[in-house]
Structure formats: structure tokens, C-alpha cells
Amino acid sequence: MTEMRADQHLRLDEQLLLFMDQLEALEEKRQKLNSLIEEGWFSIAKTRYSMGNKQVSALQYASEMEPLVHVEASLLEGGTAEFKCERRKNKTEELKNNTVEDIGAKETGLRRRINTKQKGVKEEEEEETDPQVKTTAESSTPEHREPLKWFGILVPQSLKQAQSAFKEVITLSAEIASLQSEILATRKEMQAQVKEKQEKTEKTQPEIKEE
Amino acid sequence: MTGRGKLIAVIGDEDTCTGFLLGGIGELNKNRKPNFLVVEKDTSITEIEETFKSFLARSDIGIILINQFIAEMIRHAIDAHMQSIPAVLEIPSKEHPYDASKDSILRRAKGMFSAEDFR
Numbered sequence: 296m297t298e299m300r301a302d303q304h305l306r307l308d309e310q311l312l313l314f315m316d317q318l319e320a321l322e323e324k325r326q327k328l329n330s331l332i333e334e335g336w337f338s339i340a341k342t343r344y345s346m347g348n349k350q351v352s353a354l355q356y357a358s359e360m361e362p363l364v365h366v367e368a369s370l371l372e373g374g375t376a377e378f379k380c381e382r383r384k385n386k387t388e389e390l391k392n393n394t395v396e397d398i399g400a401k402e403t404g405l406r407r408r409i410n411t412k413q414k415g416v417k418e419e420e421e422e423e424t425d426p427q428v429k430t431t432a433e434s435s436t437p438e439h440r441e442p443l444k445w446f447g448i449l450v451p452q453s454l455k456q457a458q459s460a461f462k463e464v465i466t467l468s469a470e471i472a473s474l475q476s477e478i479l480a481t482r483k484e485m486q487a488q489v490k491e492k493q494e495k496t497e498k499t500q501p502e503i504k505e506e
Numbered sequence: 507m508t509g510r511g512k513l514i515a516v517i518g519d520e521d522t523c524t525g526f527l528l529g530g531i532g533e534l535n536k537n538r539k540p541n542f543l544v545v546e547k548d549t550s551i552t553e554i555e556e557t558f559k560s561f562l563a564r565s566d567i568g569i570i571l572i573n574q575f576i577a578e579m580i581r582h583a584i585d586a587h588m589q590s591i592p593a594v595l596e597i598p599s600k601e602h603p604y605d606a607s608k609d610s611i612l613r614r615a616k617g618m619f620s621a622e623d624f625r
Binding site: 335 | 514521522532
């Protein structure tokens with residue numbers, strides 16, 4: 296009986312220490328998040344100063360947007376949610392697409408040219424299809440994907456700094472969300488253990504009184 | 507249970523939304539409703555609450571970022587949300603710095619200690 300109670304006390308102590316550690320980690324990440332967000336706002340303000348007030352506002356948002364960041368959310372056994380940030384690596388994908396399509400165009404062009412020596416009319420059509428293939432490669436990276444381009448072709452460095460600050464904030468937000476979920480789960484477990492302990496002490500107290 | 511490729515929603519003032527949209531979280535097209543709401547001076551609390559509830563109801567949103575001063579306006583709706591997904595994260599705004607004592611999550615975590623004091 297006493298061993299069980301000692302185990303229970305130990306578990307409760309361990310849970311409390313874990314809880315404290317999690318709160319400390321949360322506090323640290325929060326501070327970093329807050330300072331990064333402020334840095335981002337400051338950079339946006341600097342951009343407004345150089346570009347003009349109306350040039351950096353909700354009016355500049357694109358009419359169509361595609362998300363470049365996704366969050367992988369998974370529910371773990373204890374009921375905690377884990378969040379991982381996934382960012383689309385646009386540039387590498389685009390380069391690959393471009394090279395593949397360029398090679399493809401050349402090959403098909405060559406192949407078709409061989410065929411069209413026999414059929415002269417198709418040559419013109421192929422020359423048109425080659426630039427078409429290239430233009431589709433360019434349009435596969437549409438402008439509305441890159442948010443920087445909403446604000447103009449040449450944007451000041453401060454806007455790019457704002458973007459990188461907010462990108463970091465997004466990654467940190469996913470970590471904080473996971474940590475918050477863990478904290479709530481730890482708290483629930485601690486409450487359950489405290490209740491269990493109280494029930495057990497209530498049961499043993501009447502026994503002691505009888506003795 | 508896994509959910510891949512969920513979105514991050516944001517309910518905030520203009521600068522907050524601009525910043526996060528620059529970061530690449532925005533989705534806006536004809537088929538689906540946007541995953542962000544720019545809150546201005548004339549935005550009603552009903553609209554904010556409805557948007558928040560609609561984000562909660564969507565299965566493709568993993569995290570909701572909300573300025574803390576806006577969260578204060580719809581505190582009852584945020585406190586009522588007990589599920590792990592989507593997670594609600596309160597962030598500061600330019601005029602209202604982050605206050606840990608107002609955060610729903612931390613208030614729930616703090617509540618535990620008051621129960622222990624009765625021992």
C-alpha cells in the first residue's frame with residue numbers, strides 16, 4: 296500500500312516537473328515569436344515609408360492565392376496534437392519542371408521535324424508549339440504564388456525581410472501549437488492523478504480511524 | 507489519426523494579415539472561402555465570431571492565429587473550443603502586446619494550481 300502511494304507521489308512529482316519544463320519552453324518560444332512578429336511589423340512599416348502608405352495594404356492582395364505552407368496535424372495517443380510545418384519548395388520544383396519541359400520540347404521538336412520533312416505544313420505548327428510549351432512552363436509558376444509580387448515587381452529589401460520574419464513566425468507557431476497541446480494534456484493527467492490520490496487518502500482515513 | 511496538408515488560418519488586423527500572407531499561408535479562390543479575415547475598425551463582433559466558428563468547422567484548417575485583442579472580443583467562443591485540432595494561437599498586435607494572463611490556454615493550465623491549493 297505504502298509502496299503504491301510512494302509510486303503515485305513520484306509520478307505526480309515527475310508530471311509536475313515535466314509541466315514546469317513545458318511551460319518554460321513555451322515561455323521561451325513565445326518571447327521569440329513576439330519579437331519576430333514585431334520585427335516583421337517594423338519591416339512592413341519601413342516598406343510603407345519607402346513605397347507609400349497605400350502601396351502596402353490589403354488592397355494589394357491578389358484575387359487568387361495559393362497556400363505555400365501547410366501544416367501536418369496528427370493526433371497522438373494521449374490526445375495531444377502535433378503540428379509540423381511544410382513549405383513548398385517552389386524554386387527547385389520550378390527548375391526541374393523547366394529543364395524537363397525544355398528537354399521534352401526539344402526532343403518532340405526533333406522528332407516532329409523528322410516526321411514533317413514528309414509533311415511540310417506541320418513545321419509551322421511545331422514552331423508554335425515549342426514556345427507554347429515554354430510559356431506553359433513559365434505559367435506553371437504563376438505570379439499569384441509569390442506574395443512579394445503583389446506589391447510590385449521591384450520590392451524593397453525591407454519587404455523581403457518582413458517576409459522572412461513571418462516565415463519564421465509560421466514555423467514557430469506550429470511548434471508552439473504542439474507545445475500548448477502537450478501542456479493541456481499534462482495538466483489533465485496531473486488533475487486525474489491528484490483526484491486518484493485524494494480518493495485513496497479518503498479511503499485509508501476511515502481505516503485509520505477504525506484502528 | 508493524421509491530417510496532411512492542413513492550412514493555417516489568421517484573424518487579425520491589416521498588418522498581421524499582410525505579414526502572414528507574405529509568409530505564404532493565404533488561400534483565396536472562387537471555389538472556397540478564404541482562410542483569413544482582415545479585422546478593421548468597422549468589423550462587427552458577429553462577423554468575427556462567425557468567421558472563427560467557420561474556421562473551427564472546416565476540416566482543412568490546422569492552426570488558427572488570432573490577435574489577442576480580437577480574441578478578447580470572442581473570448582467565450584475561444585474558451586468553448588476544447589478540441590486539439592484546430593489549435594488556437596493568440597498573437598500580439600501592434601497596439602496590444604501579448605498578455606499571458608489573458609491567453610485561454612494558459613488560463614486553463616493555471617487553473618490546475620488553484621485546485622491543488624485546497625489540499
